[in-house]
Amino acid sequence: MKHFSGVLVLMAAFFLSLVAGKVWIAPIDWFADNANGWIMAELRLPRAILGACIGASLGVSGAVLQGYLRNPLADPSVVGVSSTAALGGVIAISLGLSPFPFAMIGAASAVIILILMAGRSGGPLGFILAGMVLATLSGSLTAFLISISSNPFATSEIIAWMMGALTDRVMDDVIVALPFMVLGVAALFTTARSLDALTLGEDAARSLGVDPFRLQWVIALGVGLAVGASVAVSGVVGFVGLIVPHIVRVFVGERPSATLLPSAFGGAALVLVADSLVRLIPGAGEVRLGIAMAVLGAPFFFLLLGRIRSRAI
Amino acid sequence: MTFSVHNLSVTLGKSLAVDGATVTFRHGKVTAIIGPNGAGKTSLIRALVGLVTHSGSVVLDGHALSTIPVSEKARRIGYLPQNGSPAWNVSVRELVGLGRLPHRNRFAALNTGDHAAIDDALHATDTVHLADRTIDTLSGGEQARVKIARVLAGNPEWLIADEPLTNLDPPHQRDVLALFRAAADAGQGVIIILHQLSAAARIADDVIVMKAGRIIAAGPTDQTLTPEALEDAFGMAFERVAHGKQVAILPLA
Numbered sequence: 001m002k003h004f005s006g007v008l009v010l011m012a013a014f015f016l017s018l019v020a021g022k023v024w025i026a027p028i029d030w031f032a033d034n035a036n037g038w039i040m041a042e043l044r045l046p047r048a049i050l051g052a053c054i055g056a057s058l059g060v061s062g063a064v065l066q067g068y069l070r071n072p073l074a075d076p077s078v079v080g081v082s083s084t085a086a087l088g089g090v091i092a093i094s095l096g097l098s099p100f101p102f103a104m105i106g107a108a109s110a111v112i113i114l115i116l117m118a119g120r121s122g123g124p125l126g127f128i129l130a131g132m133v134l135a136t137l138s139g140s141l142t143a144f145l146i147s148i149s150s151n152p153f154a155t156s157e158i159i160a161w162m163m164g165a166l167t168d169r170v171m172d173d174v175i176v177a178l179p180f181m182v183l184g185v186a187a188l189f190t191t192a193r194s195l196d197a198l199t200l201g202e203d204a205a206r207s208l209g210v211d212p213f214r215l216q217w218v219i220a221l222g223v224g225l226a227v228g229a230s231v232a233v234s235g236v237v238g239f240v241g242l243i244v245p246h247i248v249r250v251f252v253g254e255r256p257s258a259t260l261l262p263s264a265f266g267g268a269a270l271v272l273v274a275d276s277l278v279r280l281i282p283g284a285g286e287v288r289l290g291i292a293m294a295v296l297g298a299p300f301f302f303l304l305l306g307r308i309r310s311r312a313i
Numbered sequence: 314m315t316f317s318v319h320n321l322s323v324t325l326g327k328s329l330a331v332d333g334a335t336v337t338f339r340h341g342k343v344t345a346i347i348g349p350n351g352a353g354k355t356s357l358i359r360a361l362v363g364l365v366t367h368s369g370s371v372v373l374d375g376h377a378l379s380t381i382p383v384s385e386k387a388r389r390i391g392y393l394p395q396n397g398s399p400a401w402n403v404s405v406r407e408l409v410g411l412g413r414l415p416h417r418n419r420f421a422a423l424n425t426g427d428h429a430a431i432d433d434a435l436h437a438t439d440t441v442h443l444a445d446r447t448i449d450t451l452s453g454g455e456q457a458r459v460k461i462a463r464v465l466a467g468n469p470e471w472l473i474a475d476e477p478l479t480n481l482d483p484p485h486q487r488d489v490l491a492l493f494r495a496a497a498d499a500g501q502g503v504i505i506i507l508h509q510l511s512a513a514a515r516i517a518d519d520v521i522v523m524k525a526g527r528i529i530a531a532g533p534t535d536q537t538l539t540p541e542a543l544e545d546a547f548g549m550a551f552e553r554v555a556h557g558k559q560v561a562i563l564p565l566a
Contacts, residue, residue: 070400070401190419193417193419196411197411198400199399199400199401199403199408199411200394200397200400200408200463201394201397201400203362203364203392203394204392204394206362206363207362207363207387207390207391207392207394208387208411208412208467209384209386209415211383253403253404253407254401254402255401255403255407256401
């Protein structure tokens with residue numbers, strides 16, 4: 001079984017995420033009729049499921065975008081979906097509303113603009129430029145909204161939400177977010193062979209039957225659904241989409257289609273482990289997941305870059 | 314089996330890259346397209362592969378190219394673009410396997426037929442011993458052969474290549490030309506852009522000479538690859554030198 005080790009790593013991370021926390025819960029207590037059983041059913045389980053789904057969404061989105069743009073530095077933030085979704089969430093919070101639908105609307109508008117801007121003849125370059133403009137614009141608008149917010153509670157809520165966290169998520173959040181992520185990830189998996197063909201360049205890929213326009217909108221839609229729903233339910237969790245495909249390539253090689261499923265497993269495992277660590281750090285509150293991910297991810301990524309560079313020389 | 318263009322024009326931006334080209338390519342033959350830089354050679358073959366919008370018609374076996382389903386077109390026409398390294402450092406076998414994409418169902422793995430075609434392509438290009446190496450460990454000559462193997466693996470009716478000899482030393486040029494010759498002799502139609510005029514003289518059955526978007530000569534090699542046509546195309550004098558059975562075309566500085 002080719003993906004056996006990936007599944008194993010994911011299962012271990014999932015287990016860790018269920019048992020670890022301010023309160024350690026042994027498997028025999030999972031279904032117990034006491035406080036621990038309640039924590040498991042109401043808090044840990046939905047949080048672990050969400051963490052796994054968000055990680056898988058981000059990992060696959062990163063792998064697909066890196067393959068499509070043929071650029072190892074691509075991740076969901078470069079196409080603007082994360083930041084437009086975050087902007088939607090921020091607007092909702094400053095109006096005192098639930099962030100989820102607004103974040104999805106933000107992601108949807110990014111998808112529409114990406115497809116319109118990239119156009120029929122536009123290749124990956126138009127896609128990435130449109131994405132960067134979107135990311136910068138929505139980042140600025142978000143900062144503007146924070147700066148004019150007169151309510152300090154709303155401001156702190158916005159900042160906390162933007163940093164990304166899985167704290168206090170319940171099964172209802174899972175039920176709302178999961179369908180979007182499943183649809184998005186499924187759409188992204190259909191691009192596998194086109195991404196392989198793009199290894200040879202755009203002209204060769206088209207000569208092998210790849211429709212670049214169709215590929216572009218499937219990717220925009222898939223990333224929009226998967227990453228949009230992730231941001232909508234947990235805020236912005238960076239680094240996963242960037243580093244997971246790199247880790248995966250060390251094990252499975254660089255062929256884009258070979259990196260997709262392992263990136264789903266790897267992304268899920270990474271988010272689950274990081275979220276477990278977040279709960280274990282002593283203190284009254286929790287370190288935000290997005291920050292923990294960046295603190296863990298950045299040095300790791302530098303190590304990886306060093307390895308890649310030493311191999312290239 | 315024929316492949317032809319009628320009154321084909323390709324516009325890039327504001328300039329006319331191909332200006333009213335009409336020509337028929339012969340199956341089982343090698344057709345070399347020659348001409349100075351910017352003569353429209355690449356635009357002509359990109360139109361043959363369906364990669365560029367154009368006026369006029371491109372007709373494959375009596376059917377307009379635009380009416381042939383994308384996947385069928387991809388199976389029948391193999392295209393090797395100019396230079397360009399693969400974006401990812403995949404293995405030789407994986408790269409050659411990409412040539413099988415048009416033959417596979419969307420989620421199907423490589424089947425025995427695919428593996429056989431890949432093996433045949435590796436054999437034909439003498440790259441079997443490289444199969445498990447990754448692309449970045451290959452020399453320029455090895456990379457060129459592997460890229461040709463990728464096109465051969467698709468077993469297309471038509472093999473179209475844009476300057477496949479670039480960056481190759483004389484022995485590798487000879488080997489690559491022999492590959493295309495063998496493909497034509499095995500019944501494939503071969504259309505290649507060449508800057509090596511002596512190579513064109515040696516390998517091509519037909520030659521198309523282009524200049525400023527127009528075809529100024531087309532037909533059997535000994536009638537088209539003449540010093541007169543070359544001087545008209547390139548604006549400099551050439552001499553055709555016979556050495557035994559070999560022909561060399563020398564630019565006269």
